[in-house]
Amino acid sequence: MFGSTSAPQRWRGAAAVLAAAALVGGAAGAAQAAPAGDPVKNVSYLGHTFSVPESWPVVDLTADPTACVRLDRHAVYLGTPGSEQNCPAGLIGRTETLLVEPFEAAATAAGTSVSVMDHEVVATASGIRATGTYDTDQALVRRILAGAKLPTAAPKADGKKAQAPSAKAQGAPSAGETFAQAPAALAAGNTAASDLTNHIGQGFDACAAPDNAAMDAWLSSPYRAVGIYIGGSKRACRQDNLNAAWVQRQANNGWRFLPIYVGVQAAGINWAEGDGWAAAEDAANQAVSLGIGPGAVLYYDMESYDVAAYSAKVQPFLSAWTARLHERGYNSAVYSSSATGIADLVANQSSGYAMPDALFTANWNGKADTNDPKIPANLWNNHQRAHQYKGNVEETWGGRKINIDQDYLDVQLQARVPGRSLVGVYRPTTQQFALADANGNLLGSAVFGSPGDTPLTGDWNGDTKDTLGVYRSSNSTFYLTNDQSSVAIARTFGMRGDIPVVGDWDGNGTDTIGVFRPSDSAFYLSNNNSTVAYRVEMGMGGDLPIVGDWNGDGKTTVGIYRPSTQTFVMSDSSTAGQVDHLVTFGDWWDTPIVGDWDGDGTDQVGVYRPSDSGFYGAAKDSGALVYSVKFGSAGDAPVVGRW
Structure with missing residues (x-):
């Protein structure tokens, strides 16, 4: 059922905006509330009314299940995202958006939670879940959710919070203490984690992971590796198909993966070492949740940047990314423009920074190989390269059309040995x-x-x-x-x-x-x-x-x-x-x-x-x-x- 939209109104004053944000923990330090006087409209759905900027389009996902839930432009999405979203390849970045969908959850799940790493605020109540994303204006998203009368407190935690049960707890474990299975460390039976990300041949990446039917149809294509966006604050598409079961199924069918993490970009780096460490930690955690265990290679997507202005931040950031991934047992890789980010890594490879184990270069020259004019032949030459050679291409295989970037991989990395005890x-x-x-x-x-x-x-x-x-x-x-x-x-x-x-x-x-x-x-x-x-x-x-x-x-x-x-x-x-x-x-x-x-x-x-x-x-x-x-x-x- 499509929600109703009322006539435009006006934002309340700044004090009211901050008060609403305070209901869910206060605005983040860098967040800016929308200026007073900006026109708004009311969007009603599932018994809740959301006051959003008038300029935001409202997309009915029930009427158009192939609509791409894009997180890089302002919009309101109503309904459950479809499994066959038609998303352009190569999107990057997050801004303020809102997705409202039907959702049934246990009473303990009601409340509002915030993921700083994902730039995401999720409010859940009986029959409804509202997910807001943001770039810099977390306060705006929080105000919209609080104004819709959704629970503002954090969800109740399961299990015990402080310590193991006291010696008095002699009976059967309580519900919060029962045996909790973590995701499998390996996605595909006896397939080693390193083999899940090793491949020589053609591959593709799409903004949103295709559904199982599309992946099956594309077994008729020349591609056998697929780029998947596993996390990060700049991930521009939702990943409603992507989970551990999806990874396991594709791996069993012969697919290999480029797990890509899209976090802070060059201009947004504040504390290079700390930001790089945190990105690697989150990427490793996301990989584990998908069943991609230690030994695999994880890629950081650092889009093109002004080398003269930002190299001094990017290099220690990527060094910390690599060092922490190595501590977690993962191989490190970096995706960037051949002319900027890749050239910058090459120029600094003897500067004392921890270098990635593999490079994924963006150079749309149409050649399906791993030769790159910015990478000398003696560097990253032992099956340590991937090449995105063409972008924003629509292809149809087995009757399913997907917008992709075309890649060629020559990646054969050994599993890393974790550091000393x-x-x-x-x-x-x-x-x-x-x-x-x-x-x-x-x-x-x-x-x-x-x-x-x-x-x-x-x-x-x-x-x-x-x-x-x-x-x-x-x-x-x-x-x-x-x-x-x-x-x-x-x-x-x-x-x-x-x-x-x-x-x-x-x-x-x-x-x-x-x-x-x-x-x-x-x-x-x-x-x-x-x-x-x-x-x-x-x-x-x-x-x-x-x-x-x-x-x-x-x-x-x-x-x-x-x-x-x-x-x-x-x-x-x-x-x-x-x-x-x-x-x-x-x-x-x-x-x-x-x-x-x-x-x-x-x-x-x-x-x-x-x-x-x-x-x-x-x-x-x-x-x-x-x-x-x-x-x-x-x-x-x-x-x-x-x-």
């Missing part, structure tokens, strides 16, 4: 985790758990970052968090007397739980945090369990530490306790630890010495010391991970 401590007296950076300085701290808990760290959702957890022996329950605060997973596993272990037993990029049972010297390991996948006997009475990826194959396997002889014994097998590695290291009073001390992709053993709060790491299959740092205080327990 970092350390931290858990203080049992206060249930406080304190995590250190690479230099042993305090990086951050959080309180999680209850007295008597055993501290844990692991990558519970496949985003390449380790977060906190605890094991409560009183009820044999693991409590794990993805945000250092709220419980994402609560699972009872094992029995009294077991010792908790966590690891990536099947090599899928996500850590899951297990236990070591001293009574039978056996490990019980689960791939789904529920059932036992492997039982491995190893060791004898008095041994302590250790786990790690001893051979760099991506799978965590078992081992034991024998305090009486300070000996570590490790196996590369998930099914048998065979001895593949043996190291003597440390003293009898030390606590055994495991970490990748040199960042080579394999775990090595080490010890934590309570007497001096020292972490000491051994070389691979050797008792030689290769790592040492002091962190924490007397009485602390050690933790190791990648924060």
Whole structure:
């Protein structure tokens, strides 16, 4: 049902505009309310009335399901966006827009939320969801939503907010604590994440991801790679088709991907290092949510810019983008104009900045190859280039027409090995985790758990970052968090007397739980945090369990530490306790630890010495010391991970 539009009115005064914005948390610092006196019109839809600028067109998506929901020009869109939107290729940027659509949600979802990274404000109520985007005028969007009598408070959060449940919570997990499955780290069965973004041959990119039927029809085309816009404040088209299931389906059909992130552009960079880091962090998170895990290559879309005016901002920005992606286990790439952004990278490739692993050059010369006059033959020459060789082209394959940019890829990048492990401590007296950076300085701290808990760290959702957890022996329950605060997973596993272990037993990029049972010297390991996948006997009475990826194959396997002889014994097998590695290291009073001390992709053993709060790491299959740092205080327990 199409909404009604009333005659134009006038904006209320500036004080009223700011008051309306304050209802949902106040205007952002850079936001500017619309000047008083600007004419407006009322648009009514689904029982709510939205006062919008008179100049904004109103688009009925029910009447025209192929209409492109463009976020780069002012408009009001009413209805559910169609799956076959006819969007021009090459759009970029966001401005103030409004989409109002029917939506059924749980009562806890009602409210208004803001994504600063996406420049998006979403207000939800019974039967309706209104999504406003903005460039600089967040206050305008907030005023429109608040004036429509939509809930202004933030949606209620699911689950626990502060810490793992107290020891009193002995029963079945509550609704907020039940087992929460994160998106799969790999999109297509056994397809490695790096292979999802590796391709030699033709590809295309479209502003909005085509629907499944169009992708199937285009299997008759010469293209086998597709550019997808995964996030960013300058992403100009909605991505209603794009989700993890879509990626998995296309990957299974043979498609490969150019995941493109369109964030702040050269003139809008404020804090180059911080903005670049934040963009990479958001891009990695978006990729994980789509099932594109570490090892893949992610592209930053930096449109053409004035090199003389902005190079000093762009280069440290892109360097921070690359450095953070590498920390998250992703390869880095940059898309830009051959004449400006690409030439600027080439000119600075020896200037000390972290350089991208691949270049995606825009040079519309009509040639389907990766030769570029601005890139010397000796740079980015090992399958590290893509070329957008023609733009804004309409093509029809299998009866489906799409407006595209044409690309040619020669990209074959290896999966990156994440950096070396970092350390931290858990203080049992206060249930406080304190995590250190690479230099042993305090990086951050959080309180999680209850007295008597055993501290844990692991990558519970496949985003390449380790977060906190605890094991409560009183009820044999693991409590794990993805945000250092709220419980994402609560699972009872094992029995009294077991010792908790966590690891990536099947090599899928996500850590899951297990236990070591001293009574039978056996490990019980689960791939789904529920059932036992492997039982491995190893060791004898008095041994302590250790786990790690001893051979760099991506799978965590078992081992034991024998305090009486300070000996570590490790196996590369998930099914048998065979001895593949043996190291003597440390003293009898030390606590055994495991970490990748040199960042080579394999775990090595080490010890934590309570007497001096020292972490000491051994070389691979050797008792030689290769790592040492002091962190924490007397009485602390050690933790190791990648924060």
